[in-house]
Amino acid sequence: MPLQTWRLLRPSIVLLVILGLGGAYLHFFTEQPLSWPAYLAMMFFYALIFGVGAYAASLRQGNDSESLMLAGRQLPLFLAIFTMSATWVGGGYINGTAEYTASAGLVWVQAPWGYALSLVVGGLFFARRMRTYRFHTLLDPLEQRFGKRTTALLFLPALSGELFWTAAILTALGTTFGAIAGLDTPTAIMVSAIITIAYTALGGLWAVALTDVIQLLLLFGGLWLVTPYALEQTGGWTAAWADYQQAYGAAASLLPSREALGAYYWNWWDYALLLIFGGIPWQVYFQRVLSSKDADTAVRLSLIAGVVCLLAAVPAVMIGIAAHAADWTALGLPPPPDAASTLPWVVRYLTPSWVGIIGLGAIAAAVMSSADSSILSASSMASWNVFRPLVQPEASSARLGKVVQRMIWIIGVAATLIALNIQSVYELWFLCSDFVYCLLFPALVCALFDPKANSTGAVAGLLVAAFLRFGGGDATLGIPLLLPYPMVEDGVSLFPFRTTAMLSGLLTIVIVSRLTLRWYPPKQLKKID
Template identity: 45%
Template sequence: MAVHLVGLAAIVVFYVLILLVGLWAARKQKSTGENPDSEDVMLAGRNIGLIVGVFTMTATWVGGAYINGTAEIIFSTGFVWCQAPFGYALSLVFGGLFFAKKMRSEGYVTMLDPFQRKYGGRMGGLLYIPALLGEVFWSAAILAALGSTLSVIIEIDNSIAVIVSAIIAIAYTLFGGLYSVAYTDVVQLFCILAGLWLSVPFAFSHPAVVSISTTSDKWMGSMETSDIGMWIDSGLLLVFGGIPWQVYFQRVLSSKTAFRAQLLSYVAAVGCIVMAAPAVLLGAIAASTDWNQTDWPGRVPIPAEEQKLILPMVMQYLCPPWVTFIGLGAVSAAVMSSADSSVLSASAMFARNIYKLIFRQKASESEIIWAMRFAIFGVGVMATVMGITIETIYGLWFLCADLVYVILFPQLVSVVYLKGTNTYGSLFGYCVGLIFRLLGGEPLIYLPAVMRFPFYDYEHDVQRFPYKTLAMLVSFSGIVGVSYPMQYLFESGKFPKHWDIFHCVVNIPDEVVMLKEPHEVEVNEMTQITKDINLMPNGQINPALKFSKEDLLSSGADNITDDTSSVSDDAKPEALREYDGGSR
């Protein structure tokens, strides 16, 4: 009972710490202005510094699902199948190399902005669905990890533990936005460092644990030749499915400069590997433990449905009470602050890309912020329900990258690098990718396989062919294979203009302006480099949409000015008009 009281005290102390930091950050948000606009709330005024940015990027990935799921998979199937930490670290590297600079230089507010600007508001809304599901699955995995941790500490019902954790995370996110999320992430990272690394030597020295060097056959795992296809499929899914996330781009877009956005991606990738190390060791220790010699009251060998509890079990039953206090309490409070990142990300996309750009184009900043707050509550509820009902943390963590990889990754590559793609190709690629993925089945959500690809394992009902990667390639091929022919057919006159029902090739409304170079506008023999600038009613450039001076310099601009007095009246409406939908 003493350990339970210690655990309860740990929860109270660390939850209060996280809550106070979140509320303090919310006050910092308010201090930046009496009436902050929605972009300030979503991106912290694009004022996240390099140090805080690195911490929040690393801590966002290294959450409850990351550490609990890593320990779980080491214990259950072995190190050879522990791909997620390395896959997500590589995704940060590739994200920094190919997407961070481009997205930040464009001055977008959310990941969906480029889709809606190029493919139209409704297509952007359709792409919001897999983005939302990914964020909800991610949040649910984190909450499930919290619930399992708390249920071990103080033997309370798992559902109650998940609900309490979600309420606290949602509370400060509602009022603090990215400021609260970022600063609680800093606390989170320090808590995980202290809690995990402190537990490792004490768990190693427990009498029930044998040397992990003598039990490598248990925790290293093995892979049959028939598993290679699955292993490659999973690895590619984690690497490239880890890029198209609003939770990632929210930090990229909140950076002061494009260079810093890249830099924090690279440093966070290293941080992800470092933070996975203690979880791997604790999983190996669990596999090297004779649980009959511990106070663990459950069955031995530990059944599959209880293996998601491995990390908190190691901390409680293999460590002294005071280490349990620091370890379990710190990790429980720390991983909670990753849930707020995903909840905020999904809510920001809803408020800006769905509510404002599709339904309420003239919504005030206050109205958008309130829409985001309602969305935070709704997304939090969905994640909480899934966190209670899904059994495996690692499986849920893996599933969250699935739809993102199959649908969003080829769409992101197309919208960023292929100027000729359009709404027709985007919609076709979306549909065929989704159909192929669903036909392959998904055991985690009890979806049977309708299409059995080569090497299908009929005995275990498992797809051994890399069918998820195939679905992604089919989706990408659909985007390209439809976009360019449709562009040719319309531009050559083989299809009449009125057939362009999406208004994205030739049947473009008058209010849509097409710029050959979207960010270079010739004004009085001087080039002013901007993003798609939206003029305010008084004719001045909206300051919330301007690049920073450092961004302009890094883009190669020779002449930089903050006013538009030199812009002729004729040039303004043609070159500087924002539009919703259509292809440039």
């Protein structure tokens, strides 16, 4: 075997041996009932992903911060499309699409087209400007326009969103691995987290991008393989769709209507706008935009990735319809214990065992493809926008590269601890997405497009948006409804107060900036060398 080939295969072989010995220990010494075919399949999948991630370290032109965070700004279009799509099409995206299709009707399946539109809007209005200025992170235009202190405030919703998203993804990844192989969830979470963190720290964005290619291909192949078997158990597509339409009526359409939504009509629009515009101010998105070869590539990859995201949701929707139409009792099978279990339940019980292993592996691939991206994104912001300006302003690029690698481990471990100890991670992640939309999006828009925006306006806009958003209450944080918003049912306002908070924050930045121009002149954006 040539030396170069052995060097490429060695990480995978070592990981296979470790996982094999670990599985044998769990099975024989702790008497844990492992499913060996499924465990072996997951072993090979994890070893393959880790090996590709380790190989990606050889593609980096250096160990500097730009190579780790942005792949030296040399990410080709096809690879950028894969990594952008795989990042958005995560476990929550696929599982949530099947869940809401089966339990709430297509009208509430907002994530696929909402996130697809966020990529399109981001590509048309944000990608070119961000790439032209050669920023390193989402927070760079905020730092240039509003200063370090204001950016530190805006960093909090950005970091918390990435951190809780990572924790939620690791929980889903560990749960999926556990369901496939029979591992207990904490063990599966730790194994999945260590592998994901390790190859991300080794290869940076190159590792994330290359592994995303495998993960996205496996996702598409696995879900499309599962779909016909699932529909066969329900009498075929025609019968399943007819049953679905009869059950949900007007709600069996993607288009909103008062007939389908009732009192929730404006609440539906509130969440729709949150998905579209709240999906833009995320470092995981701009990391791919900024790593592109040029501005034209950044625009194209956003538009094409939006289409890919829509296509990835199609089999998940069909599986959700099949789950709703299935007569589980007549089939002699246990029904899903809850709506969130729709996708893994269909894959496990409505398909042959070999198809089920591939399908569950596809779910694991979708989850892992988002975990590595989120860890790298949070580490990039913490290193570039916190450590560099506040701790060591004169740090070299090589020094920052080492800081990025350390931050990957720190943030990865922190997310793992959250995943192991907090049960409501998904609720916290949705809450952070909400805050990113209300608090961060207005500041980003003004930083990029309003030459008169200043730090005073940014702080005022943040305070106004926070007041209006928190005034709407939040069940996760135990905050009651504080402001007299209309359309209240069961103590919850259905008024679109999130969008109201976002628009109010945006207008406040514009108005206050102009009123304070004399005392606080605005700073201008400049290209980063």
